[in-house]
Amino acid sequence: MCLLLTLHEKPNDYAVLLDFHEDVVVLDSAEEAKEMEFYQIKSKESGNWTITQLLKCPKGKGDKPGLSICGKMYANKLAFPNVTRSLSFVTNAKFKVHLNGAHKEAEVDEFEVKQLAKEIGEDYAVAVRKEHQLTALEDVPTHFRSEALPHRGHQEQAQGRFMAFLEKQKPEGKFAVGVAFRAIASVIARKTGEEKKLGNRSDLLLLKAITRVEFSEMLTMILKSAEPERWTEINVALLAEGYPYGSVRQWHGSWIKYETQQMDAANIPVQRVKEAAGSVAAAIGQEQPAFTLRQLIDDGVPRVRQLVGSAHAFDDNYLTAALLYHCHEEKQLSPAAP
Numbered sequence: 001m002c003l004l005l006t007l008h009e010k011p012n013d014y015a016v017l018l019d020f021h022e023d024v025v026v027l028d029s030a031e032e033a034k035e036m037e038f039y040q041i042k043s044k045e046s047g048n049w050t051i052t053q054l055l056k057c058p059k060g061k062g063d064k065p066g067l068s069i070c071g072k073m074y075a076n077k078l079a080f081p082n083v084t085r086s087l088s089f090v091t092n093a094k095f096k097v098h099l100n101g102a103h104k105e106a107e108v109d110e111f112e113v114k115q116l117a118k119e120i121g122e123d124y125a126v127a128v129r130k131e132h133q134l135t136a137l138e139d140v141p142t143h144f145r146s147e148a149l150p151h152r153g154h155q156e157q158a159q160g161r162f163m164a165f166l167e168k169q170k171p172e173g174k175f176a177v178g179v180a181f182r183a184i185a186s187v188i189a190r191k192t193g194e195e196k197k198l199g200n201r202s203d204l205l206l207l208k209a210i211t212r213v214e215f216s217e218m219l220t221m222i223l224k225s226a227e228p229e230r231w232t233e234i235n236v237a238l239l240a241e242g243y244p245y246g247s248v249r250q251w252h253g254s255w256i257k258y259e260t261q262q263m264d265a266a267n268i269p270v271q272r273v274k275e276a277a278g279s280v281a282a283a284i285g286q287e288q289p290a291f292t293l294r295q296l297i298d299d300g301v302p303r304v305r306q307l308v309g310s311a312h313a314f315d316d317n318y319l320t321a322a323l324l325y326h327c328h329e330e331k332q333l334s335p336a337a338p
Contacts, residue, residue: 001158001185002147003039004215005165015211018192020204022076028085030211035085038076040069044093048107049144051097051120054089055127070124070142071131077140078132086141092154094146110145155185170223176256180222183260187218190267206266217263222256231255234324241293254321262322269312273322276307281326296327 003024007014015030023041027033053069060066067075073087098105098117113124125137148157162184163177187210194207205211231252238248261267262274280303284296291299300323301316308314 001181001188002161004210005161008212008215008219009165013212015205015209017204017209018188020208021079022072025076027209030205030209030213034083036076036080036083037086037088038073038084039088039090040073041090042069044091046093048094048096049091050095050105051116051124054144055124057131067131068127070128073142074128074132074137074140077138081138084140086143088143088145090145090147092147095144110143112144113142166219166222169219173223175222176253179253179256180260183257184218186261187264187267190264194266214263218260221259221263224259234328237293243294250317251321251324254317255325258318258322258325269308269314272308272312273304273314273319274326276304277319277322278326278329280304280307281323281329285327297323300327 003026004016007016007026013029013031015027015033017025017027022038024039026037026039028035055068055070057065057068057071069089073089076087077084094107094109095111096105096107097111098120099108099111099115100117102117113121116124129135129137159177159181162181163175166173166175166177166180191208191210196203196207198204198207234255235248235252238251239245258270258273261270264270280300283303284291284300288295288299297320301319304319304323305314305316308319
């Protein structure tokens with residue numbers, strides 16, 4: 001999430017691949033990538049990282065050892081030799097290393113391989129060459145960085161960063177930050193865990209990546225949800241018909257969640273809700289244009305649930321919010337609703 005926000009603050013195009021070849025890969029373009037940045041991400045509960053730990057090879061299958069952290073990083077350069085821009089190791093812990101110009105090891109927040117003391121850098125190169133059975137290593141910027149995200153509680157800090165980003169975009173906005181954050185986080189988590197076989201580049205971008213265009217659409221929906229008039233129309237009509245404040249508040253939270261999730265074309269269950277709620281809203285608009293909101297919800301939500309099917313576990317609050325959302329888009333809801 002923090003990486004996406006950082007990339008989005010810049011004007012350049014990007015696509016972030018999640019758990020594909022590496023934990024995170026940043027492409028410089030979703031259309032025709034010419035550069036790739038690889039990020040390996042590991043957390044550590046206590047202590048510092050050392051070069052010895054970073055170069056330690058775990059047990060592999062049979063007699064062959066596995067690749068070390070540094071060996072895995074360099075494997076990306078070997079797999080994509082002409083487009084690899086940089087290799088990065090990102091963690092929550094600091095590093096204890098011997099750098100050029102220092103008399104001994106010291107604790108640092110970040111460093112590059114080229115900054116290592118001469119003998120340490122040589123040991124690094126020998127170890128990585130041995131892992132890949134190479135006679136030499138090609139030059140590629142290799143970074144090791146500690147982020148200020150604790151092993152526990154990182155979600156809260158990321159959510160704070162997300163809120164600051166939204167407030168910068170729309171200082172006067174009133175955001176349901178938690179709901180919006182969880183909606184985007186769920187997209188990240190689902191794409192990270194996606195294991196379907198990818199047939200082509202379009203599948204890759206749809207199922208395993210978040211592009212600048214896609215993230216822009218999500219943020220646009222969240223920023224729109226902060227515009228009071230969008231929800232005020234619905235809120236006024238619902239309260240006028242006697243719905244309790246607690247129910248209306250739950251529907252508002254689900255509205256924001258749905259508004260963001262329905263932008264994710266690869267989220268098939270939510271797309272099914274979108275199709276069902278949209279068709280029911282349009283049908284009711286044609287069949288019963290004089291329906292009150294209570295009649296619309298009582299009649300429409302069961303119809304949406306029937307179309308969605310029992311295989312997908314969406315609660316009534318979510319389906320109600322989806323129906324209200326599409327009825328609003330159909331211009332069926334207004335403060336003057338009876």
